[in-house]
Amino acid sequence: MDQAPGSPQGPGEQAPQPAPSLPTCYRHPDRETGVRCTRCERPICPECMISASVGFQCPECVRDGSGTGHAPTATLPRTIAGGTIAADPRLFTKILIVINLAVFLAVQMNNSLLNSLVLIGQWPPAPWMPTEGVAEGEWYRLVTSMFTHEEIWHIAFNMLSLWWLGGPLEAALGRVRYLALYLVSGLAGSALTYLLASPSEGSLGASGAIFGLFGATAVLMRRLNYDMRPVLALLAINLIFTFTWSGIAWEAHIGGLVAGVVVGYAMVHAPRERRALVQYGTCGLVLVAVIALTLLRTFQLT
Structure with a gap:
């Protein structure tokens, strides 16, 4: 006969032992x-x-x-994003800084070079100048504008931000994924600037890519359960400057930030079994959006 719950055990019977907890x-x-x-x-x-x-x-x-x-x-x-851990986790960050500095020095020696590298229009901005550049098929300006600076304070701020944000991100993502994040964010910033800014207003600087690193850093810190307040405070300060300081291409900042958050999320949250597909597929989708925005704006201007 079954024993009633709570009744004493019969002779020879042992009370069931609870399963050991993990x-x-x-x-x-x-x-x-x-x-x-x-x-x-x-x-x-x-x-x-x-x-x-x-x-x-x-x-x-x-x-x-x-x-x-x-x-x-x-x-x-491998890194949290599946990249290979390298002996020098800041190598690509250093290379990007060197490229920016080399272009800056070249522009200082020949200022007329700037007009062939900026995104759109004339530098300094000249409302009476006709549209030139991307609308005439010079799509390379979407890339070259990411590495051009004119003022010393401009390149100093961007390169310090690249060093502070880029190094830890390169170490966390791996070199190839980090470079993809940087370039895609910069291109997204260029595309949004091209779409929304005046066609006679030149745009230059690595700010779109830098804001992409801001966005990816916030995503990575959230993924690792780190205190996000420092990076969010720094991002908020930069956004305040973006919308209150004259002469700043806010379109590049916002475009890069959005792309950085999207790509960064894909990098650190992609499931391991199809990690590369999700990561590079997301980069590809953002690039498709960049191309679509560029074609749309070119159609409007021609």
Whole structure:
């Protein structure tokens, strides 16, 4: 006969033992997990798992190379976005800074060169000048305008921002994905400027790409559960300058920021089983939007 609930056990019978509980993720105490980091052996949940050549590792071990300070027990893993960890995590950032500085010096030695590199119109802006550049088929200006600066304060601000934001992003995403983010964000800023700005108003500078890095940094910090207040405060200050300081192409800032958020989200949230498809597919879709906006504006101006 079945025993009533709560009644004493019969002779020889043992009370059922509760199933042992799993450890909880060290970053998310409310989540049980059976997986541990292969380096520091702390329990990690699926959100914190970063694929390594052997098993999974936690974000801290990926970031500093060892986690607890002990010798690594596994070969170096890929980044949170699936990129390869490089010996110099700032190499592409340095190259981009050198390119910007080289173009700036070339312009200082020959200021007339600027008019062949800016996005649209004449530099300095001249309302009486006819439309020139992209509308006449010089699409390369969408790229060259990303590397042109005239004032020393302009390039100084952009290069400092590129160094502060670009280095950590390059380390987190990997070189190829970081370069894709930079270029796509810059092109999105150029396209929105071309669409909305006056056809006789020149536009130049890496600001679209820099704002793309701002957007991707915010997404990455949210993904890693870092304190987002510093980057959000810095972004807010830059947006205030964008809309209150005369002579700033706000279109480039907003276009780059939106593209940076979209591409950055795809980079750090893409599922591992089809990571590359989602990441580069998103970059491709943003580029399609850039082409569509450029064609639309060219049709309006010709």
